[in-house]
Amino acid sequence: MTLSTHVLDTARGEPAAGVGVALYRRDGDAWAPVAWGQTDADGRLRDWVLDSAWGAGRYRLVFDTGAYLGEDAFFPEAVIVFQVSAPARHLHVPLLLSPFGFTTYLGS
DSSP states (O other): OOEEEEEEETTTTEEOTTOEEEEEEEETTEEEEEEEEEOOTTSEEOSOSOGGGOOSEEEEEEEOHHHHHOTTOSOSOEEEEEEESOTTSOEEOOEEEETTEEEEOOBO
């Protein structure tokens, strides 16, 4: 698989284990579900998307941050939309999470 992610809790200074992550692909005017997974004890999610479901196109990662941060979470979801133009390239899209903010970047 050529997509991985990693959720780091910057407030606690440790990986965020057990965060649900859904992957969708843009299909016309709608988002079609591709895969779902949960971060491991190290906050990582890899080998979770079938090769047959991966290709060039626009994708959306939805992180269930509310389940991790609690029901009063200011950001109950973190959504990252990205474009894949070279599907053979490995993509790592991590999430740095805190109770009142999040950021991402293209990792390696």
